[in-house]
Amino acid sequence: AFSGVTPVPPSAYEIGPGSFQPSSFIGTGPYKLSQIGADLVRLDVNEDYWGEAPANNGLDIQIFSSPANLFNAFRTNTVDIAYQTLDPDQISSLVREAETNNWQVEEAGSTVINYLVLNQAMEPYDNLDVRKAIASLIDRPLLNERVFQGQAEPLYSILPTSFSEYEPVFQEAYGDGDAEKAKAFLESAGFSEANPLPLEIWYISTSTTDGLAASTLEASIERQVPGLVEVTLQGVESATAFENLGDGIYPTFILNWYPDFYDVDTFIHPFLHCDEGSEETGCISGQTQAGGSFYYSDRVIDLVNQQRLESDVDARRAIIAELQQSLIEDVPYVPLWQKKDYAFSQPSVDGFSIQPTQQVLFWQLSKS
Structure with a gap:
């Protein structure tokens, strides 16, 4: 993903x-690329x-193979x-130790979203009531507490x-962990303890x-509606x-999305647009097919195209x-969470900050 063109x-x-x-x-910027490899990108001054x-x-x-390696490299x-x-x-640990070690902590909002995609080309997720039941069962505050230790927001x-x-349309429509609403949708879709x-x-x-989020969802759902939903977790x-x-293999998937640029269209078009398909067949080719939902709506596609062309702010x-x-x-x-951004720098680093686009302005960095 790129935040723009140059x-x-x-x-x-x-x-x-x-x-x-x-x-x-x-390149026409302040740096020139002098080395690139699997674990290192070196930039020299242009x-x-x-x-x-x-x-x-x-x-x-430096590119690390695991969070643990990055954590240990910073601490040492x-x-x-x-x-x-x-x-x-690891974030909680670094925050706790920051004052003792004089580490600098940057906390900022993030534009990375995390969500559950539902494959409408596969039974029983082609049933709208099933999808509504799943939406009703998601307990976002619980995810934030158990998984992220408060480092995210629903x-x-x-x-x-x-x-x-x-x-916050899902909060208004489905709430968080609304078992009674979920039971009604499941019953309407023909599901029961039997x-x-x-x-x-x-x-x-x-x-x-x-x-951890998947495990938390599993425990939460089975606690809310015991016997009505059998959750199976699969990692890949x-x-x-x-x-x-895009081949329709996965019935549901926990995914995240990093925006390509700072505008709502980078969240609208990839999630709702389709190049080829129908409301009967679903999306055959296009964004929603590639994203695994296979969602298709003529009305929605028209609206997606309209917002791209609309120059009036209020109309858009x-x-x-x-x-x-x-x-x-x-x-x-089903939207799930939006993580906060945390970054840590050594006491000798000056000029470090996180931009709303999650970029770091390298040319402002210096060491004292």
Whole structure:
């Protein structure tokens, strides 16, 4: 995912057949890429940069294979900054020890959303009442307490709470862990203790938090509606998951979404648009097929396209509000949580901050 595009000087490329050079890196920023590998990206200062020179002489971005490795590297002063992928218990530990070690702590809102996708091309998730029952059973405050130790916030739309267009539509429609409402939907869908709903929840096996969230959901659902829902948990490696997601293999899946740019469209279009399909067949080709929900609605697709073209702020806001209402009417996804961003830096680091887009402005960093 990229937060935007950058200009490229005309002298760096040619237009014409065979002139495209996808393996040639062109940069006009304060750094130049000097090394890239599986666990390291090295940026050197671009001496030809047209703007103000960076406050540092270049930097290394180290990629760790696990949250534990990043956690230990920061605690032993092997890295200057630890950001993203830390588990909740590791974050809590670093926050507790920050004052003693003079570590700097940055806490910021995040635009990364986490949600449960429901595969409408597979029985019994093609039944709207089944999807509504699942939405009613999700207890977001419990997830925040048990899984994230308060380091997240409940999410009730596919839009992050940081957007002014955000409306907590799922909270209003389904609440949190509303067992009675779920029982009514399950009964309407033909499920009972004699015929319980089989609910298979998939998650990324390498994600500690997703695995814990899945286990918490399993215990919570079976406690709320004992005998009515039989939950099965399945973990799979991320590369395999995303390779198979669009093939309709998974009935439900806990996923997250990192925005491509800072606008509501990056949450609307990928979740609700489809290029080919019908309301009878579902999405055959397009965004919702690739995302594993196979959701298709002619009305919703029209609204998605309209909000992309609408230049009037209030008119576009009204369209986005209508789209959020469609989520609770059709329930192709169930929003779960939105994590807070935590980053830690060593005492010697100056100029570190997290942007609303979750970017770090490298050129402002320096060490004293």
